[in-house]
Amino acid sequence: MKKYLILAAAAMLSLTACAQNNKKMNENKTLIAWFSWSGNTEAVVNHIAEVTGADTFRIEREKPYPVEYDPCTVDAKQEVDNNVFPAIKGLPENFDRYKTVIVAVPVWWYTAPMPVRTFLEKSGLNWKGKTVIPLCTAYTAEYNTLKDIVKATPDASHLEGLAVITTKMNGEDIDKKFPQIDAWLKKLNL
Ligand SMILES: Cc1cc2nc3c(=O)[nH]c(=O)nc-3n(C[C@H](O)[C@H](O)[C@H](O)COP(=O)(O)O)c2cc1C
Numbered sequence: 001m002k003k004y005l006i007l008a009a010a011a012m013l014s015l016t017a018c019a020q021n022n023k024k025m026n027e028n029k030t031l032i033a034w035f036s037w038s039g040n041t042e043a044v045v046n047h048i049a050e051v052t053g054a055d056t057f058r059i060e061r062e063k064p065y066p067v068e069y070d071p072c073t074v075d076a077k078q079e080v081d082n083n084v085f086p087a088i089k090g091l092p093e094n095f096d097r098y099k100t101v102i103v104a105v106p107v108w109w110y111t112a113p114m115p116v117r118t119f120l121e122k123s124g125l126n127w128k129g130k131t132v133i134p135l136c137t138a139y140t141a142e143y144n145t146l147k148d149i150v151k152a153t154p155d156a157s158h159l160e161g162l163a164v165i166t167t168k169m170n171g172e173d174i175d176k177k178f179p180q181i182d183a184w185l186k187k188l189n190l
Helices: 001-025 041-050 071-083 116-123 145-151 174-187
Strands: 030-036 054-056 096-105 131-138 162-165
Touching: 001 116, 030 041, 030 116, 041 054, 041 096, 041 131, 041 174, 096 116, 131 145, 145 162, 162 174
Parallel strands: 030 054, 030 096, 096 131, 131 162
Antiparallel strands: none
């Protein structure tokens, strides 16, 4: 009988330790909230998720953008120029459990696509206590995109972001950028 009691107590202790570890892991979990149209940012996000084990959430405009490049740029420009916050599809589940949120976007007209601004500023998510890390992919330069993500989350604290420049689309040469991305992740201790 005594032996069984000791075994039961040991099992309880190990279950408690396990639950505490899980809680700790959940509280420190990283989310990558991302938007991508042609696949470059998506490919970067997939790589980061693989390396870090972070969860991912895709930000999408409720009304999809045109699949052709030129009409898409016209649509996107109209939103940026007129400061339109378009409706987006859904929000991440259990947002509270994430301490760190990487916000990954393509540069659209020198800044973040407007659906991302909806996600950051108009969706009702609470950014207090979060650490936001901005990331973008672009054809020429990031302009103010990283700063604009910081500005859009004034309640959060922030860590150094990353701009990945690529002249290709559809994630074609993203694997060449992995060393740069990995070095950045290492610097951030992610
Ligand atoms: C609507 C639109 C606007 C863009 N505006 C810019 C820009 O202002 N500066 C830039 O360097 N690249 C610009 N690009 C290129 C994208 O930022 C670049 O190709 C990015 O890597 C695409 O990411 P994605 O494949 O995840 O959509 C634009 C692309 C699109 C579709």
